[in-house]
Amino acid sequence: MAVTDEGISTEELQLAQRNSGMPLEALRWPLTPLGLHYLLIHYDIPQVDADAWRLEVGGRVERPMTLSLDDLKARERVDVAVTMECAGNGRAALEPRPVSQPWLNGAVGTAKWTGTPLEPLLREAGLAADALEVLFTGLDRGVEGGEPQAYERSLTLSEALDGEAILAWAINDTPLPPQHGFPLRLVVPGWYGMTNVKWLARITVLDAPFEGYQQMHGYRMRRSEDELGEPVTRMVPRALMLPPGVPDFMTRKRFVPAGPNRLEGRAWSGLGPITRVEVSADGGASWEDAELGEAPGPHAWRGWSFAWEAAPGEHELCCRATDAAGNAQPLEPPWNLGGYSNNAVQRIPVEVEA
């Protein structure tokens, strides 16, 4: 993976055009309206004939299964609100910049997913005594790092069986649209987006660790190409603020009226519930606690708000989250070669009008 100090290249721009961030004003909705949730699509969105489509469950299982969408919908059904974030969110703020999808901070969204739990399905298939990992293979194909591949990622057996992962066929009470993985995708609450394999075709129980590209090369925390690094897994905490006032079209700088303003936003972590959000109106020099609000579910972002008395002049607003495990956001971006997990605090320049 290359790094650069230069402006965004045409190749990065091609990715930025086809992958879409959530406009930050969409933080006002506890569930992100359809079409505003972030999208990161490695290859092409495949076209799938739902009638012909089947999910194959095989590998190290006692009873391989072939399931239609109706078969899946006849199983136990759950709804779960999940905040999902791309592991590369914040990548474009790193210096030098890792060359890939150039996210600033909008690669997030929260949806209500409807599906069936993964664990009972795996139990029903019967795990062999030597079962070690569960591999999820999508229908999307492409070339990455020089290797032709279908998009696929694994979970360890304990991660797959912890009762939280679901196989989802609906988002916000609507059948999955093509870009969210029609007809079926994996949803693993708390994990970064790459885990949630879309256009799911096959679940394969393995007796050895999966060594495919997206597990052993992509999505690892490395400082250099010759390092294996630790895998990227759960979302580290982040708070975002709904940009106050109105924007300048080009710079996105905000213009805010003087006087009392209610700053609002949402915060999440895959490592524990959010226990604290702080706000700074002076670029991080001083911080005050925000008031914590509701979350649309235990795996979704939590609202926060803060009463700010805006004095005329230029200000830099910041917010930062802390979770129950004690993780807090850093002021400066933590660098790694893939540009993953950059949860440095958001900074919003505002001009308060006299």
Place this chain on the structure above:
Amino acid sequence: MAVTDEGISTEELQLAQRNSGMPLEALRWPLTPLGLHYLLIHYDIPQVDADAWRLEVGGRVERPMTLSLDDLKARERVDVAVTMECAGNGRAALEPRPVSQPWLNGAVGTAKWTGTPLEPLLREAGLAADALEVLFTGLDRGVEGGEPQAYERSLTLSEALDGEAILAWAINDTPLPPQHGFPLRLVVPGWYGMTNVKWLARITVLDAPFEGYQQMHGYRMRRSEDELGEPVTRMVPRALMLPPGVPDFMTRKRFVPAGPNRLEGRAWSGLGPITRVEVSADGGASWEDAELGEAPGPHAWRGWSFAWEAAPGEHELCCRATDAAGNAQPLEPPWNLGGYSNNAVQRIPVEVEA
């Protein structure tokens, strides 16, 4: 408006992250699935309370009107399939590059819009004898070119009364989502996207030409800042190809199997029906006619296909459209200060595997 030879800046990237292009594989659908249609939002997506919302019709009319969403839905109802493209589509391919939303070529989509025709509503309000233009004002507010403003654009009286414009409350049989202008937007078939004012709050009949920012400064064909220029109006012709084969994640280069391939795409023009699409497999040196297919309506893109016998090696695929008015796409980008209407032919590098 600035121009530059440098890589995309952080400001441009902020726009690219919040505005989203249509991934080109979505060309396979005659109506673009919700969430894949392009989005260009100048300021912020406003939150609108549909119960409290009213459309005001005033200015140089005999009978000013205040209409609820239910009032509008009780009027004549039409469905129309419309291909909509941002006037800035192709901007990022210009050299030097106009600094604004850096579109490559994905700023397009086709939707089925449901609404009520504009003309009978204006007739019912009663146009004053000195009526000259009709101004459409949205609820979205921001600063552009140093001017605080609501987004607003006008049509001449004849354009507003030609029978084609509608006031739409649904897209693809779904109530407008926030990002498409909930609860009501203007849709003017054949015109570039900036015409189709979202979050519509007010229709004002004017007795003089509207001189607001988006009419007199933005969306004009100019070579320099001191020139007024001609207004940007209807879409010039463009054909796009569904990228064949599979992509490389980073470069988006395509890998295609050798032998017979069916190339497919869609073509549109706001200046007349599409009468011809040509394909080149050698970077524009030679061209052959594609087969024209169906359109989902008279204001929507027309499908095309082309049988290509792919020989191993490197190729550059191109396509170009011609409309009934005789307009054809240029091989080289036509430059202007705002980066509007760049309909230079699409070029897709492909590697055919042996």
